[in-house]
Amino acid sequence: MPKFAAGVVRFQQHVFPEKQELFERLSKGQSPEALFITCSDSRIETAMITQTDPGELFICRNAGNIVPPHTDNTGGMTASIEFAVAALRIPHIVICGHTQCGAMTGAMDPGGLEHLPHVRKWLGYAEAAVAIVKDQGDTLTPEAQMRMLLEQNVILQLRHLETHPSVAVRLARGDLRLHGWVYDIEKGTVDAYDAASGAFRTVTDIYAAEVAQYATTCEHGDHR
Amino acid sequence: MPKFAAGVVRFQQHVFPEKQELFERLSKGQSPEALFITCSDSRIETAMITQTDPGELFICRNAGNIVPPHTDNTGGMTASIEFAVAALRIPHIVICGHTQCGAMTGAMDPGGLEHLPHVRKWLGYAEAAVAIVKDQGDTLTPEAQMRMLLEQNVILQLRHLETHPSVAVRLARGDLRLHGWVYDIEKGTVDAYDAASGAFRTVTDIYAAEVAQYATTCEHGDHR
Amino acid sequence: MPKFAAGVVRFQQHVFPEKQELFERLSKGQSPEALFITCSDSRIETAMITQTDPGELFICRNAGNIVPPHTDNTGGMTASIEFAVAALRIPHIVICGHTQCGAMTGAMDPGGLEHLPHVRKWLGYAEAAVAIVKDQGDTLTPEAQMRMLLEQNVILQLRHLETHPSVAVRLARGDLRLHGWVYDIEKGTVDAYDAASGAFRTVTDIYAAEVAQYATTCEHGDHR
Amino acid sequence: MPKFAAGVVRFQQHVFPEKQELFERLSKGQSPEALFITCSDSRIETAMITQTDPGELFICRNAGNIVPPHTDNTGGMTASIEFAVAALRIPHIVICGHTQCGAMTGAMDPGGLEHLPHVRKWLGYAEAAVAIVKDQGDTLTPEAQMRMLLEQNVILQLRHLETHPSVAVRLARGDLRLHGWVYDIEKGTVDAYDAASGAFRTVTDIYAAEVAQYATTCEHGDHR
Amino acid sequence: MPKFAAGVVRFQQHVFPEKQELFERLSKGQSPEALFITCSDSRIETAMITQTDPGELFICRNAGNIVPPHTDNTGGMTASIEFAVAALRIPHIVICGHTQCGAMTGAMDPGGLEHLPHVRKWLGYAEAAVAIVKDQGDTLTPEAQMRMLLEQNVILQLRHLETHPSVAVRLARGDLRLHGWVYDIEKGTVDAYDAASGAFRTVTDIYAAEVAQYATTCEHGDHR
Amino acid sequence: MPKFAAGVVRFQQHVFPEKQELFERLSKGQSPEALFITCSDSRIETAMITQTDPGELFICRNAGNIVPPHTDNTGGMTASIEFAVAALRIPHIVICGHTQCGAMTGAMDPGGLEHLPHVRKWLGYAEAAVAIVKDQGDTLTPEAQMRMLLEQNVILQLRHLETHPSVAVRLARGDLRLHGWVYDIEKGTVDAYDAASGAFRTVTDIYAAEVAQYATTCEHGDHR
């Protein structure tokens, strides 16, 4: 019955042999381009969205794409961020929220989480975003409120990220760049946070330069 | 320079349109087959290893594929497990470790983590596995010790998983199944834990029945 | 009025002199046979139930005979277990629940604990056992549910015990044995957990071999 | 080999039948005279020292007879104290330290606890007592320092006890009495803390009145 | 609009020049006479109440003049007390409560703090004082209850203070003195706790000796 | 000997009577203009620096003028901020560091804090600022490094402040303003953070408009 179990057998028999060379090279070590933090939601396939190969993204996933602020308490996110930023010295961090997010729906309505006490407490890390939406977005439609929350949550988690010493020092040094994304599951589009304007804009717009440059240097290659 | 930024533009322009129907359907909700817990390591591409489509795996990733035992303290793993098991009622949980794991290398030699205090503390959740390897594997080669640790860590995290109330109740009820895997990056193979014998065996062996059944029911389909 | 105060005077004047030799020997150090974890309930007299002398049981007692799972947080149980298992190298651990347990009654009905917030939170460590009873035992009588909870709680605390590194390493080495008991206050009987069958059986049955062996070696002695 | 296993069989076959009446009565409920907090040390047999029967002492035992001060964090001691004082309304609390205490030896020399991190942290609750001994007792012999520590630790844990709301309110009301004891394993004597003088005196001296009263009322009975 | 912003400009242009000598001397280091712990309430001006100059009081202020008891957890109060007592070796500590205290009003009626979850939790450190008032003061007028709470809270925080190792050791050594005050905002009077009698008395009464001595030695000076 | 004790007697006899009217008015309630967060250092007299009267500043003071980021854990700062911002609705928050700060000196050299474990842990909240100074200021003189740390610490604590939900929502609404100051004890000057340029400038410069406005409206008054 579990399809993924049959899948892994298929993978090792049919898929891996074709990629053997890549994996042999990767077994020497990883030097990913980005720490990619996103929701656990099953509809997000990180490799597909970013069109990356194994070895390119160091990935952290939890319900709600939450990043607790830095404190003396250690959790999985704090440790994984420290590993990615201070040990692997990854040059980019992406926090990627998404539409239809069950965690964010719960954050807006904690009453519905009565039987999920840990989810409720974990979503406390989105509390400042929820408070802003309830205060500033009270005249919006539920859909617009949810969109506002997705964006505010990404902005808040970026702010939390900046309280981590390993992140702060590299931001000061100028060799780390933060990205805040919202992925629309239904439309397949991604919007990115533009700190200068304080608003989200399409990735085509935000990354125009990167796309152009990448197109030039990789003109003849197919990277997937 | 960030390839993933160019990738996401490419995704929304060229890849998504072909999958539009799937994503439209997915935007109605998710009912994944498994909660898949694995390391953040960039060389693990969950969709590729399991040959699954978007919508099939609810994914949690952190450095070392750690599952803290259940306590009153809430962290990302505790909350995400509760969400997956008690709210989404997912029928399978996989904990997937892997070879060449930087986190596990650190767990064996905490001295090398002096400048990574949070990583060190997080790997404390693997301490029982490390202690077993140091005690029982002291005559083994470093490679064999590391292999033993990868396996012991997966077994320990499975045990931690069983202390979570949402997991315990569904195990008692018999509608949840746990899987412990070790993925070999270089060879592309996956071994799975066999609780009956207390040892790891090849997935081909462990999942022979599932593969056979799946082959029959899906004879004519290509699921990727 | 406090009888125990008069008792301690009586002890030092009348009882101790007869046992002086034993205590002189014990003042050189302790090497107890078991770490005995049981409820604080006044009706459990550990020395009487186990027919042991001073020096034979290292005893931890708290409301509900709870063993929190191992985490980075330190509490009395975690510290005392570490001391008993890693420093004193005690070869047996018993977790002993009991009938008529006020703590377990509270765990089944947390509503009644409104004015006892710490008791309520502490009993959260029995939450997985309670959840199993509520799910699997919903057609049982209250008495049978309580019995099921007493047993499930002992099983859960044994599982928590196995997450402690000092315990895990000695279990792997094979020189530590765990025992799960339920003591019936009214009948004076003790049932013990049989991991092989997953059920509780009478101690006469479980320890038949030990009793026989002990009877042989100690034929002429009276150990109390 | 485990003597306690043979002992429990012996208990239920030979000892319990003689006490059946007492246990039948006790199965109706407990109303113990004291909450008795002492060390886990195997050489302390609470029933023997206090010459009490089952049903008379609600017992908490941990390494070092520690009582953490009251905070929002819940542990076994905090919960068990709340249960004993607020629910069972027990009229006396005894904190009983003892000579030859391995925990207190560790508290004086934390360097020796390098491989027992949880023990070390737990003994942090005795830190104020240790600091006083190191400062005020620096010209004493090691034996005198240890004696001083045993007493200071009991005094400190009494102070911690007073920070618990359930204890504070009943002390203010005047229906709860605290006792601080040090039990000498080798000599079989107990000294008790006299708050008025700030010193420890023999129990014969401290409880002269109770002994006299008890002797009168129970003249013809044998309570053990 | 912000008056304090205009004030600071005025301070540096007009006030500081007159005190330049004092501040030049102070820039060499501080050796304050007291650690002064009081509420954040805007109506308490510490320098005015104590008629002290810069350099004389090391000041900690939080809502409710709370001192958490010593544990392994570190907070601002625990750290600041350690710094003041162990590093600066300050000879006096004052805990100063006050009338009209919003925090204490909240502590008496936690229901009113529903939207202030952190305030509610913080005031849990006054829980033992509240419990005493509710139990012992139930026949008093609300005003008398509040007065009783202000005093009981100061007494409780003094008790918490004594659990801090740095404080305990210096109290044992006899070179640290604790003071418990309640300041009446409307009347301008201060009452101080008299440990001997367990009651609060006027400062004129409590400090009669200090005032006399100070008057003699400073007869001709004006210290403000 | 304690001058502050003589001072308080002097205050209530000689100083208060002159201010009776103000205090009578204040006893009706407080509506302070700013939440003023500064170091416990004895050389900072908040009323003098800001030329404010009682009732104008709600004051929080701790070693290092630290603001922990918002988490589920409650401490004195988190609670006091919530009280000031969400209950009192104070329109300004100032974080005021200062030269010669013992806490910041300790933060730069944690080795010197070996005997002050809580101070060391508390200063962990300044870790990101220290890391930036050690990385970016490694060629500076010690004095310039310390100055850089004072400023970076204020900036970091402002960032922590923004993670508190009560603060975030009011910033979004636009009715709360944050101020970051460094006070120079020796020179009597205050510099303020200019978020636009990312640098500190003199208060005369930053608050030119406020001073002008205030001068106009209060032309004939003396507010001290």
Ligand SMILES: [Zn+2]
């Ligand atoms: Zn989501």
Ligand SMILES: [Zn+2]
């Ligand atoms: Zn890994």
Ligand SMILES: [Zn+2]
């Ligand atoms: Zn019980």
Ligand SMILES: [Zn+2]
């Ligand atoms: Zn002991």
Ligand SMILES: [Zn+2]
């Ligand atoms: Zn107040």
Ligand SMILES: [Zn+2]
């Ligand atoms: Zn300072």
